[in-house]
Amino acid sequence: MGGGPIRRRPEAHICGTDTFAPGDPIPDGYTDRHEWAQVQLRAGDKQRRCRRCSLWHFHCEKHDCTPPAEEE
Numbered sequence: 001m002g003g004g005p006i007r008r009r010p011e012a013h014i015c016g017t018d019t020f021a022p023g024d025p026i027p028d029g030y031t032d033r034h035e036w037a038q039v040q041l042r043a044g045d046k047q048r049r050c051r052r053c054s055l056w057h058f059h060c061e062k063h064d065c066t067p068p069a070e071e072e
Contacts, residue, residue, distance in 0.1 A: 023060045 020027070020036045022043030027036055040058050047056040050065050057063045 026058075026061050 020032075020039040022040060022045065024036065024039075027033060037058070040060065045058050045060065047058055049056050050063060052065045055063075055065070
């Protein structure tokens with residue numbers, strides 16, 4: 001085994017313009033959503049899976065899931 005220095009990958013960082021706080025509503029925009037989700041995770045909020053639609057969402061997201069329409 002080699003005795004050289006351990007190389008580590010640089011950590012990815014998403015640079016956004018807004019600063020989000022835990023419990024803020026979900027923003028529009030792809031990059032802003034990722035930064036918002038990182039803030040929620042660091043605050044200890046975890047995603048939960050909806051029993052009706054099987055989508056994952058945070059507690060502070062407005063998740064309006066309507067049951068699927070029954071076929072006639």
